[in-house]
Amino acid sequence: MCVLESDLENQLGEFHVKMKGLAGFARLCAGDQYEIFMKYGRQRWKLRGRIEINAKQVWDSEDMVFLPLISDFLSVKVTELKSLANHVVVGSVCCETKDLFAALPQTVAVDINDLGTIKLSLEVTWSPFDKDEQGSVASINKPPTVSKRLSAIFNHSPPDTPSLREQAFYVSPASCQPVCL
Numbered sequence: 001m002c003v004l005e006s007d008l009e010n011q012l013g014e015f016h017v018k019m020k021g022l023a024g025f026a027r028l029c030a031g032d033q034y035e036i037f038m039k040y041g042r043q044r045w046k047l048r049g050r051i052e053i054n055a056k057q058v059w060d061s062e063d064m065v066f067l068p069l070i071s072d073f074l075s076v077k078v079t080e081l082k083s084l085a086n087h088v089v090v091g092s093v094c095c096e097t098k099d100l101f102a103a104l105p106q107t108v109a110v111d112i113n114d115l116g117t118i119k120l121s122l123e124v125t126w127s128p129f130d131k132d133e134q135g136s137v138a139s140i141n142k143p144p145t146v147s148k149r150l151s152a153i154f155n156h157s158p159p160d161t162p163s164l165r166e167q168a169f170y171v172s173p174a175s176c177q178p179v180c181l
Contacts, residue, residue, distance in 0.1 A: 005070055005071070006076065008070060009068065009070055010072055012067070012068040012070075012101075012128070013068065013120060013126060013127050013128035014065050014066065014067060014068070014126075014127045014130060015065070015066040015068055015097070015100060015125070015126055015127075016063065016064075016065055016124070016125040016126075016127060017038075017045070017063070017064045017065070017122055017123070017124050018062055018063050018104065018122065018123040018124075018125075019036075019047060019049075019059050019061075019062045019063070019122060020107060020121035020122055020123055021049075021057070021059075021121055022034060022049075022051075022057065022078070022112075022118060022119070022120060023109065023119045023120075023121055024117055024118040025117065027117055027118055028051050028054060028055075029051060030051055030053045030055075031050070031051065031053075032049070032050065032080060033048065033049070033050045033081040034048070034049050034050045034051075034078060034080055034081065034090070035047070035048050035078070035079045035081055035082070035087075036048075036049070036076065036077070036078050036079075036120065037076070037077045037079070038064075038074060038076050038077075039074075039075040040066050040069060040072060040073075040075070040097075041069045041072040043067065045061075045064040045066075046179065047059050047060055047061045047062075048060050048081070052121065056057070062141070065160075068097065068100075068101070072097075073095060073096055073097070074094070074095045074096075074097050075092070075093070075094050075095075076092065076093050076095065076110055076112070077089065077091075077092040077095075078090040078091055078092070078112045078118065080118065080180040085109075090112055090118055091111075091113035091118060092113035092114060093110060093111065093112060095110060099126050100126060101126050102126060102163040103126075105123055105124065105125040106117050106123070106124055106125075107121060107122070107123050107124075108122050108123075108124060108140045109121050110122065131180075133154075161167075
């Protein structure tokens with residue numbers, strides 16, 4: 001069964017994830033620094049950003065490529081960096097990725113805390129045929145290599161604070177199971 005699951009995952013393409021920014025009305029102030037850590041199976045993405053005086057957000061990396069997985073959730077943890085040893089966890093959630101398999105790029109807003117006052121805005125593009133190495137059942141003995149390619153960056157300016165008119169991505173933070181609405 002694991003062989004079939006691995007072979008299917010090798011045929012799913014890639015998720016190109018672009019950081020749009022954090023949205024949070026009165027919670028985001030100039031000078032605040034944040035660290036966002038995403039984990040999807042064995043794949044990880046850690047990025048740091050700060051809020052500038054003009055409400056712009058500057059992030060150290062804006063793009064990441066994740067290989068889709070069948071049985072894993074996307075875990076997101078947002079931490080506010082206060083001082084050298086004083087960090088405050090803003091929120092942590094687990095998201096199901098089945099709705100990310102869409103033909104067109106989509107912007108998702110992930111509620112980071114229970115009240116939904118902080119949202120992480122991401123643009124996700126599923127590329128079903130955009131993968132360097134396609135594995136097969138015949139190559140079981142070879143360890144899989146995960147290629148991390150950055151997609152072409154057409155806009156080199158930092159992302160603006162996102163609006164909240166994007167698609168909401170609801171999750172249950174306690175159980176890492178999707179919320180039924």
